Amino acid sequence: MEIVSTFAEARERAAGHVGLVPTMGYLHEGHLSLATEARKRSDLVVMSLFVNPLQFGEASDLARYPRDLCRDAALAEAAGVDVLFAPALDEMYPTEPVVRVDVGSLADVMEGPHRPGHFAGVAIAVTKLFAGVRPDSAFFGRKDAQQLAIVRRLAADLSLPLDVVGCSTIRDAEGVALSSRNIFLDEEEHRAATAVGRGLMAAADAVEDRERSGGALEALVASAIASEPMLRLEYVALASAHDCSRLSRLDEEAFLATAVHVGATRLIDNVHIDLRDGAFVADRGVRLDGPTILEAN
Numbered sequence: 001m002e003i004v005s006t007f008a009e010a011r012e013r014a015a016g017h018v019g020l021v022p023t024m025g026y027l028h029e030g031h032l033s034l035a036t037e038a039r040k041r042s043d044l045v046v047m048s049l050f051v052n053p054l055q056f057g058e059a060s061d062l063a064r065y066p067r068d069l070c071r072d073a074a075l076a077e078a079a080g081v082d083v084l085f086a087p088a089l090d091e092m093y094p095t096e097p098v099v100r101v102d103v104g105s106l107a108d109v110m111e112g113p114h115r116p117g118h119f120a121g122v123a124i125a126v127t128k129l130f131a132g133v134r135p136d137s138a139f140f141g142r143k144d145a146q147q148l149a150i151v152r153r154l155a156a157d158l159s160l161p162l163d164v165v166g167c168s169t170i171r172d173a174e175g176v177a178l179s180s181r182n183i184f185l186d187e188e189e190h191r192a193a194t195a196v197g198r199g200l201m202a203a204a205d206a207v208e209d210r211e212r213s214g215g216a217l218e219a220l221v222a223s224a225i226a227s228e229p230m231l232r233l234e235y236v237a238l239a240s241a242h243d244c245s246r247l248s249r250l251d252e253e254a255f256l257a258t259a260v261h262v263g264a265t266r267l268i269d270n271v272h273i274d275l276r277d278g279a280f281v282a283d284r285g286v287r288l289d290g291p292t293i294l295e296a297n
């Protein structure tokens with residue numbers, strides 16, 4: 001695996017079908033599963049690693065975001081990445097960008113109001129990665145369901161010539177969706193966070209038992225969260241996977257998403273709901289059967 005820091009170097013390596021895995025580093029099995037999927041579908045796998053300041057609201061959140069290039073490089077190489085593209089700030093943003101990517105109403109719901117400017121920051125970073133690396137496919141986790149919907153729409157609305165591939169959420173052995181932020185949870189907080197996964201799994205079962213009411217599905221998640229006093233619910237919403245609008249009835253591809261606070265940490269999670277041959281099928285994610293690499297640190 002090569003580590004490069006400029007778009008020109010990343011592009012020079014392009015050969016055949018290029019798969020891009022955009023990340024902010026501090027890799028866990030979720031990122032590695034994207035690299036594995038990219039490996040299956042591409043001749044060259046490029047993983048980008050850039051902690052994008054434009055998508056962080058508070059400077060303190062940006063400052064405490066974990067970073068470790070050596071650790072990430074070893075994990076990326078083992079997962080089959082060919083090129084690790086780790087640009088410095090002035091490669092990504094040689095000047096403060098004046099032209100921005102407006103994601104419109106997609107950012108007005110769920111995560112958007114709680115993280116002003118976040119999706120605009122994601123959109124410009126992703127657009128620059130697509131333009132600079134020029135991948136044929138780009139791989140994103142379903143864990144960030146609203147981000148995935150926005151990136152899909154960005155690629156479609158701007159006619160960007162690439163496939164956006166959504167991959168299943170990876171969960172730890174207790175069912176908590178993997179996130180680099182999980183390292184901030186202490187043992188009690190982690191135990192409390194398992195209620196989120198339980199609520200979502202109950203809703204996934206209900207979907208497959210033909211529950212179609214958005215309110216009823218949301219209530220299943222909310223009641224599991226309410227049963228855990230350490231959790232504070234921010235929102236739970238059944239949303240369209242096409243435009244992120246709230247659905248009162250499940251009648252298209254969707255995701256049931258939630259955000260909770262546990263201690264000083266904010267967690268998001270969801271189940272993606274596909275429509276296959278006229279039937280709704282929930283993607284519950286993939287549960288690891290042992291400790292995560294995040295726990296090894």
Ligand code: PAF
Pocket residue numbers: 022023024025050052055122125126144147
């Ligand atoms: O999901 C992430 O890690 C980031 O939002 C992304 C897509 C790499 C853009 O900075």
